[in-house]
Amino acid sequence: MRTPTPEETRQELLRRATALGLGPVGVAPVEGDLRQEYFHRWLAEGQHGEMGWMARDPERRANPGQVQPEARSILCFGLNYYQPEPHRRGRIAKYALGKDYHKVMISKLKRICDWLRELGAANRPYVDTGPLLEKPIASLAGLGWQGKNTMVLNREEGQWLFLGFILTTFPFPPDSPQPDRCGTCTRCIDICPTRAITAPYQLDARKCISYLTIEHKGAIPDEYRRLIGNHLYGCDDCLDVCPWNKWARQTREAAFSPRAYPDLRDMLGLDEAGFNELFAGSPIRRLKRPRWLRNVCIVLGNTGDAGDLPALEHAAADPESLVAEHAAWAIREIRKRLDLQ
Numbered sequence: 001m002r003t004p005t006p007e008e009t010r011q012e013l014l015r016r017a018t019a020l021g022l023g024p025v026g027v028a029p030v031e032g033d034l035r036q037e038y039f040h041r042w043l044a045e046g047q048h049g050e051m052g053w054m055a056r057d058p059e060r061r062a063n064p065g066q067v068q069p070e071a072r073s074i075l076c077f078g079l080n081y082y083q084p085e086p087h088r089r090g091r092i093a094k095y096a097l098g099k100d101y102h103k104v105m106i107s108k109l110k111r112i113c114d115w116l117r118e119l120g121a122a123n124r125p126y127v128d129t130g131p132l133l134e135k136p137i138a139s140l141a142g143l144g145w146q147g148k149n150t151m152v153l154n155r156e157e158g159q160w161l162f163l164g165f166i167l168t169t170f171p172f173p174p175d176s177p178q179p180d181r182c183g184t185c186t187r188c189i190d191i192c193p194t195r196a197i198t199a200p201y202q203l204d205a206r207k208c209i210s211y212l213t214i215e216h217k218g219a220i221p222d223e224y225r226r227l228i229g230n231h232l233y234g235c236d237d238c239l240d241v242c243p244w245n246k247w248a249r250q251t252r253e254a255a256f257s258p259r260a261y262p263d264l265r266d267m268l269g270l271d272e273a274g275f276n277e278l279f280a281g282s283p284i285r286r287l288k289r290p291r292w293l294r295n296v297c298i299v300l301g302n303t304g305d306a307g308d309l310p311a312l313e314h315a316a317a318d319p320e321s322l323v324a325e326h327a328a329w330a331i332r333e334i335r336k337r338l339d340l341q
């Protein structure tokens with residue numbers, strides 16, 4: 001049987017990815033400009049905050065060739081997760097409204113790996129947790145360009161994309177990067193409530209609401225509590241305003257459909273077992289109960305009313321000091337707002 005040409009293999013890759021609901025798809029070379037300098041400076045300035053895994057073995061992270069020395073290509077896949085947000089108190093970032101995307105994406109990547117193995121290639125799939133500089137690699141693969149909010153921006157799909165990667169020994173021809181089309185726009189920078197986008201293309205994670213409500217483990221610093229506003233888990237503000245995102249189409253992945261949740265007031269009554277049950281299969285479960293209730297208190301402090309006070313008073317006696325302290329803060333904020341001092 002005739003060996004397929006690299007271009008034929010590439011077409012087959014696209015066909016298989018599309019059949020799995022993946023796209024856009026691109027190929028990056030293993031060696032390439034990944035803004036390594038920016039990454040090293042970002043780490044040196046501590047802008048990654050408590051995300052210690054980002055700082056672990058930075059040389060390896062900045063050089064995919066060190067992750068799998070025999071790899072010849074990095075395959076990059078996008079998966080659209082856009083969906084309109086449900087109307088309820090407390091905003092959850094759109095990517096976390098449904099089931100945990102890691103499992104959904106990795107099972108698709110494994111199907112691609114099965115096929116690559118038939119071609120004689122060795123492969124390693126990664127979703128989010130791998131030692132890769134994911135956004136610069138996706139840009140190099142032509143999936144889009146990194147917008148001024150640092151998110152990968154695809155011309156057709158916008159920025160509502162999960163990213164998945166396969167390091168493979170199969171030598172696919174690389175794609176060309178897309179030109180930066182942000183132009184003079186600064187909407188994402190202007191809208192950011194905490195000024196986390198410190199300059200175009202530069203994000204100080206420590207100031208970002210996504211980091212503060214998800215990665216940050218302790219008390220929310222005072223200067224950010226009011227600025228977090230109605231954001232319960234993550235933040236989409238800089239994506240919502242991006243003009244390229246207005247053509248977003250709703251995801252076809254049923255797994256990402258928004259779940260129904262009780263009102264914030266009732267969430268305050270969750271014990272650990274109740275929390276784990278409510279968020280089974282959701283990325284929110286990784287937060288664990290104390291951090292979740294911390295966030296609920298912040299949102300209630302910013303948006304709640306007198307009807308929320310009894311539930312908050314109950315939470316102020318929570319054995320978890322993180323919950324109790326944020327509940328007490330929320331009570332003070334509501335009282336101040338309603339002039340109940």
Ligand code: SF4
Nearest residue numbers: 192208209235237238
């Ligand atoms: S996610 Fe929110 S807080 Fe973070 S940079 Fe974007 S607008 Fe700012």
Ligand code: SF4
Nearest residue numbers: 147148182185188242
């Ligand atoms: S909002 Fe404007 S500057 Fe920001 S990523 Fe979108 S196009 Fe670029």
